[in-house]
Amino acid sequence: GIWTVNGHSYSYKKTDNTNFAILCSTYFTEPFKDPILYGKGIAKLANLLGREVLVQRLGDIKKGRRSTEARILRNPVKPSLKIATPGDISFVLPYRYLVNILEMIEALDKIAPGINSPYTLLYGVEVKFYSIRFELNNSLETRIKNLFIAGDGAGITRGLIQASVSGIIIAREIIKRSLNKG
DSSP, X not given: OOXXXXXXXXXXXXXXXXXXXXXXXXXXXXXXXXXXXXXXXXXXXXXXXXXXXXXXXXXXXXXXXXXXXXXXXXXXXXXXXXXOEEOOGGGTSOHHHHHHHHHHHHHHHHHSTTTTOTTOEEEEOOOOOOOOXXXXXXXXXXXXXXXXXXXXXXXXXXXXXXXXHHHHHHHHHHHHHHHHHO
């Protein structure tokens, strides 16, 4: 199997940490035709470098060095994912992805100061597969009348918020249709 990360929050356990994902989309061009295999390859590489998922201090990434167990133990921000192996995410992620992530963290630091701290922990990797894409109208209805598709499975959203909004779009259309019948 492949180990990847996907953020979640504990409802029963308070922590000073928060989590979020920074995802980088890739649209491959000819002649490449296997994005799923590419994503799995990145995840397998992360697992090869660590036992499961990797954790690295942002400061270590910027200094071009791997995080060690000793550095993680001394870090003021404590890992919430205890199974993560200290390592070097830059050996896993392609250059474009790593630059995108670092630039996003810098931008986020302007609205949420402290995110770009050398003590911030990055877990890796999260891999999303969005190759399936249904033909839908603006109401997210398929070619089959009254069959709607919402969420990431439809291949049009990327995460919980967008998936939730797709459900609202469908609900509004169903309500509109039911009111027009009456």
